[in-house]
Amino acid sequence: MAPAASRLRVEEHQGIVRIEFIDRNILDEANIQQIGDEISEIIDTQPQPKLLISFRNVDHLSSAALGTLITINHKIRGKDGQLRLADIDPQIHEIFVITKLNKLFHIHDNSEHALESFS
Amino acid sequence: MGRSDYHSDASPTRLTLHHDRAQIDDAQHRLADSLRQAGYGETACFAVRLAVEEALANAFNHGHADAPDEPVVFSFHVNADRVEIEVEDQGPGYCPDEVPDPTVDENLESLSGRGLVLMRAYMTQVDVIPPGNRVRMVYVAGG
Structure with a gap:
């Protein structure tokens, strides 16, 4: 069976990996699992990962996706890395506020600001 | 057509x-179409x-954790001023008061338990009907 097509657009610049989602709706559990696996593989390749996840194309997000983001954050912290989230639509940002995950994640208005925040 | 001009069918849509x-x-599209028409x-x-x-997700992943092939009953009824939704699984149910609050600091990194928080935030009313395998939600326009 052919491997599943990637659900991410990934680019690396000056040691920072910027990730965008292919899907506009991050709801399907199998897709969320694949997204988590793909990002975990990226983290595994980096000695001290610096990841920027852009939600530029995302219209819908479920709590299952939030769980995957928490796992990703945990893995990055475990390698003394840094995670930034950016380009989040106001409706999606509200989900982070309601769940208070805006306190856990470093969220920036746009990718440019997020890139500047890496130390 | 504004909401005040809209009159729904008398009976709810019921999907298995x-x-x-x-x-x-497909079910979400049918519901969205009904909302837009209203x-x-x-x-x-x-x-x-x-x-x-x-x-x-709660119904399939928790209610049917031990019975993944069992169907869930999803029904909705869209009126001009309110939307009523029910999701019923065939599991044993649960007590929502026993789900740890994922928004408190010590649970912030919990991987699950946020579904009910989001339902309650976005809907006007959410009731988990004992024994806890049926959730009834109401969205009131402008509510």
Whole structure:
């Protein structure tokens, strides 16, 4: 069976990996699992990962996706890395506020600001 | 057509869904079409879609954790001023008061338990009907 097509657009610049989602709706559990696996593989390749996840194309997000983001954050912290989230639509940002995950994640208005925040 | 001009059918739409993305998407599209026909805007559509997504995820992943092939009954009724939704699984049910609050600092990194928080935030009323295998949600326009 052919491997599943990637659900991410990934680019690396000056040691920072910027990730965008292919899907506009991050709801399907199998897709969320694949997204988590793909990002975990990226983290595994980096000695001290610096990841920027852009939600530029995302219209819908479920709590299952939030769980995957928490796992990703945990893995990055475990390698003394840094995670930034950016380009989040106001409706999606509200989900982070309601769940208070805006306190856990470093969220920036746009990718440019997020890139500047890496130390 | 504004919401005040809209009159729904008398009976709710009742769908039997299996744990299949295509079926869930189709049900969500039918509900969204009904909302738009009734004059609801994008904010309402976003709220209701998210709440339904979380209710179905709870039903399939928790209610049917030991019975993945069992279907869930999803029903909705759209009126000009309110949307009523019910999701019923065939599991043993649960007590919502026993779910740890994922928004408190010590649970902030918990991987699950946020579905009910989101349903309650986006819907006007959410009731988990004992024994806890049926959730009834109401969205009131402008509520």
